[in-house]
Amino acid sequence: MKKLPICLALILSVLLAACQRPEEAVPPPSLLPKEKMIQMLVEVHLNESRVEGAQLRADSAQALFNQLQKAMFWRYEVTDSAFWQSYRYYAVHDKDLDEMYGIVLDSLAMRKIKLQSPPAP
Template sequence: MKKFSFRVTMWVGALALLVTACQKADDIAPPRQLIPRDKMVSLLMELHTLEARTDAAGLPIDSARALFHEAQKNLYWRYEVNDSSFRQSYRYYAVHDKDLDEIYAQVVDSLALREVQLQAANAASAGTPAPTPPPPRN
């Protein structure tokens, strides 16, 4: 019985994925709790920074995963979103390819600028010349 229910679930999931993949971007309505683009950029920046910090912590995988999920919940709480609204918003922006590309262009540029500012602050405290920022993306 377990094999059967697993196979049915697998086929239903595959069918649902196929149906959503075949939909045009215009056919998919925004979710009720769509996270605005600027908030999504900030949230993604924080999530990627959190992920990098967790990776750099050098913890065992299970501890790092637990730490990341706890910090992720706190981050969602600070931004007043839940994981469901984040996933639905991310999916909506992903289906609208150009939107997600533009969001991630802002995320990458902002993280690069943050890195240059951090390097400049470190260079100033060490007495070395500051690095130049990367050129903006078009």
């Protein structure tokens, strides 16, 4: 499964949120803290990578991704609606989402470096 559909969904949600931007967006009652959102976004991208690496058919890949996401929401004790409402809120505040994704990308890059480095003797 390619990352394209999920990335397109994220981009579309950002664009829709920007088009519907009120002067001052009201935070949802279940707004997740930035730190938790960052951890979850890292995991979302790791889940995408796991599914892509499994080289499954599209329907099986989608089912696996959905299962991984469900497990992530359970582990973090967050509902999917709370996650997406928080994502949309941070997307309306472009600076917040840019800052958060900078940290997400740094975290993913560090994981990649750790995996590629040879084990210590």
